Amino acid sequence: MNIFVLNCGSSSLKYQLINIENEEVIANGLVEKITESISDFKYYRKNNLELEFELEITDHKNAIQLVLERLISEEHGVIENFSEIDVVGHRVVHAGEKFSGSVLITKEVIAALKENIKLAPLHNPANIVGIEASKKLMPKTPDVGVFDTAFHQSMPEEAYLYALPYDWYQENGVRRYGFHGTSHKYVSERGAEILNKDYNKLKIISCHLGNGSSITAIKEGKVIDTSMGFTPLEGLVMGTRPGDIDPGIIPYIMQERNLSIEEVDKKLNNQSGVLALSSISNDFREILEAAEKGNKRAKLAIDIFCRRVKKYIGSYAALMGGLDLLVFTAGIGENAVQIRSKILSELEYFGILIDEEKNNIKAKEAKISSKRSIVDVYVIPTNEELVIAREAKKVMEKYIEDIVKDLIK
Ligand code: ADP
Secondary structure, eight states, X not given: OEEEEEEEOSSOEEEEEEETTTTEEEEEEEEESTTSSSEEEEEEETTEEEEEEEEOOOSHHHHHHHHHXXXXXXXXXXXXXGGGOOEEEEEESOOTTTOSSOEEOOHHHHHHHHHGGGTSTTTHHHHHXXXXXXXXXOTTSOEXXXXXXGGGGGOOHHHHOOSSOXXXXXHHOOSOOOSOHHHHHHHHHHHHHHHTOOGGGOEEEEEEESSSEEEEEEETTEEEEESOOSSTTSSSOOSSOOOSOXXXXXXXXXXXXXXXXXXXXXXXXXXXXXXXXXXXXXXXXXXXXXXXXXXXXXXXXXXXXXXXHHHHHHHHHHHHTSOSEEEEEHHHHHHOHHHHHXXXXXXXXXXXXXXXXXXXXXXXXXXXXXXXXXXXXXXXOOOHHHHHHHHHHHHHHHHHHHHHHXXXX
8 A cells, every 4th residue: 555645834845655564665755945936846766866956836736746747757756657646644733622533534624624724824724735736636546634633632631721711712722732743653652662662551751852842741652741732832942932931921022012913923933932042043953053162142042942841851750750761853852962962961860861972873763861761761763754654544444444344234
């Protein structure tokens, strides 16, 4: 079974064609700067860069079409025709409370996703465009939606409710949803697999540290808390988002600086975080470089970022009554040796002891805690596309099973 995984961002498209029987990536790549005058197109065949070029791509449908043409092209292709694509798996950011698992995408599902646009105005529209484009281009191929929020739906009420007027929750859907669920699910399950321990008996904290960052506590297979909330703004300090702040700041600063809702929203989503603290970049590679050269604001940004992660690790371990496994993933979590080292410093009393030599790795699965550490600490590169493909397979198998059951009733 070949599964075509699509991850549509507002101006980008990441894709993978996966043979789910052996989980081999047959082709993958990304298209960036869609809708800008010149877009970047990258296409890999079996992990080797096959094509890279710049051209004008007007929208996501156009981008998907270009990718599909490459997949079947005589020179660069990996399949003969589209009938070799059995399912399309879509990453969808926000399912609200509607879906706690992956689903076959029907007209009703699309309508429900459209209703959720107001909950995820930055992400859901692009996801929906991807779904509609794929339906147009491959009308006979089933589509499955895999939601970032779904994994967190196991959270208890005490974790997802805010101490706000209750009808804000009941009537307006104001609650913690959490994001990066597919990534947290993958790395936590993979961690249990590496340890050869029962996932449903472990206390795990997974730190997804990328441009957007979040941290999740998973106790006995269920999410018991996660740092992103109603929106991806809450929790950790991020590339351009502040994470936790006093909500009183918002009305105060809107009045003081005469800011509109749109302006303050933009400040919080795009102009805060380590970018604002460092005044250099939202990219940790540049911030780390500047800090090494002695830039004080860069150092401060790093300190504040690490302090927040540490604060969450402590509070989540307290909530779970202990910790067995701590996992680092995503751009910073997988690559930033110094950041991991700083977060994990002085946590010995907590049962966490880093091995600096083992920690000196990038972008690969590795244990980075010392033999004396009570808590196992791992770097596990995330693989959201593989989770989406596995989920798509599961949904299709269940769908076929249900049809067969109906037939023999
Ligand atoms: P997202 O998917 O949220 O856009 P990623 O998980 O790809 O983000 O992470 C991107 C971020 O990871 C970059 O902005 C940068 O801060 C960080 N990063 C990537 N590589 C490195 C590296 N070698 N050292 C430090 N930070 C890195």
